[in-house]
Amino acid sequence: MSDPFITLWTAQERDARGLSHDELARRSRLLQRRVLRRDLIEYAAGLLVIFIFGRFALDAQAWPMRVACIVTIVGTCAVMWNLWRRRPHDDPAALARDAHGYLRSQLVEQRDALASVARWYLGPFMPGMTLFVGAMVHESAQRMPLAAALVIGAIGAGVIAATFWMVLGLNRRAARSLDQQIAALDAGRDPNQPE
Template sequence: MTDFSDDSFSDDGGLHALWQGSEPILAPLPLDEIKRQAGRFGDAIRRRNRREYVATALVVAVFAFYAAIFAEPLVKLGSLLIIAGALVVAWQLARRTSRADPDAEAQDISGYYRARLVREEHMLARVGRWYLAPFVPGLLLFLLGQAKASGMGGSLVFLLVVAFQLLVFGSIWILNRRAAAMLRARIARIDRAGTLQGDSQ
């Protein structure tokens, strides 16, 4: 699967651009800016989800092929578990993703945008349990099966492969935790704007 946070950290048109700006991070957001960012946020989420679903299809195809061609039972079982993990992640992504609601947006753009940010923040902050954890059993069995079949279970190459996988998982977890913190700062700015608006009335 692709890095869940790659839209947040890779391109100026993604979520990263929504969280960075020249104004202080705790400064309140004007209503026009909230409207603009709400639209861009929805577009970024849709792009991210499309990439993830395409990645899920690729994972299923590749590991179904591995399950068919490899004779080692651990590799076959690991491949099937990885496929199951990818499908669970796709289901979780669809279930957890904030969805557009034109009626709510028309009634209260600030509250609507804040609600979507909160939902995404919760999803990013918990990426370890719903995005990474489903892959762990299958990946461990797959790697053990490969090591058994190749006879390199105790070799440096096998240890390097395991270390690389841990590095990838750790990087995804850290990046998504950082993205969640950025979303919390964005939520605080919206709350601050609402407080100031209420005080001025």
């Protein structure tokens, strides 16, 4: 039978020690791999968007749809460039000096990128998506009553808005999770363990 006070004290002592340099370096590499995997998926999705909207632009008969597709492709390229600029930079010299500070700076960079996703990720898609919905209404109005075309446009705008809202919510939630990891790291606790 163990003394609950000694068990509590030893648990607190284990938390108070913090993480070793090797563990911090391992966590840093894990974060970099996770971000790289996420970015590779984003690049693949971006290439798919460019291919699909490129085909739409080539097949479209009306110029508003072609313009909308081209603007969407440009927005996708801007997002991919923004992802490239926000990727974690590997700095083994900094890691060797201060693993805690290095991991913390990586977490802060990723948190800031996720928290500002509306500006650098969703923003470049807005012009193309707005033009695409407008072009969709324009083309639909050639084949059906204007009211029906407007309903189709409203449904398309709703789907786009819901997708944007979901992306924004997921990124904000991920930013809050990184905030908690940063706070745990600052307090000398393991950032991947619940409080």
